[in-house]
Amino acid sequence: MSIRHSLLALLQDQPMYGYQLRAEFEERTGATWPLNIGQVYTTLDRLERDGLAVKEGDDGDGHVIYRITAAGQTEVNNWFAAPVVASNPPRNELAIKLALALTLEGVDVSAIVQAQRTASMRTLQSYTHQRRQSADPAQGQPQDVAWILVLDSLIFTTEAEIRWLDHCEGWMRQHRSAAKPRPRKDSAPSAAEEERVAK
Incomplete structure (x- = not known):
């Protein structure tokens, strides 16, 4: 799951702070994939570092508000336009x-x-x-x-x-x-096995 793109997609709706983003994400997805608030703020820091979001003051209660940038909007548009490709299947x-x-x-x-x-x-x-x-x-x-x-x-x-x-x-x-279960192997090969491999 791309938390990075999910948060950017929510920011295109309106500027928000971390707890608002987490609440919006969980509300819109039925809290099926809950987010850790630390993960949200770490992702916001990276989005700011990459020029995809910027801090836009605070809400008066000490919450830092983030706004999407033009580059972030382009990133979201590309994310929505591209298919999700499972190149490495997740572990089942x-x-x-x-x-x-x-x-x-x-x-x-x-x-x-x-x-x-x-x-x-x-x-x-x-x-x-x-x-x-x-x-x-x-x-x-x-x-x-x-x-x-x-x-x-x-x-x-x-x-x-x-x-x-x-x-x-x-x-x-x-x-x-x-x-059928595989036969058990000793951790060390026997001398005969080692000789056979060497040939």
């Missing part, structure tokens, strides 16, 4: 856990899949419930289109995880023999 703890579990003795991979599926189903139900409430005009609140969009993303991601778990389970049933 669940995929790593299953990959390791398949190669180790004494680990019940099916139990891991079942536990994760149960947790993911609960998460999906929670997101779906929040989505229904957010989109229901009878709740008496205006629809928060940005939050609904974030919820839809979370729902689709969780649904994809559940489908992937189903795929893993089916794949493991078909390839039980190929998913």
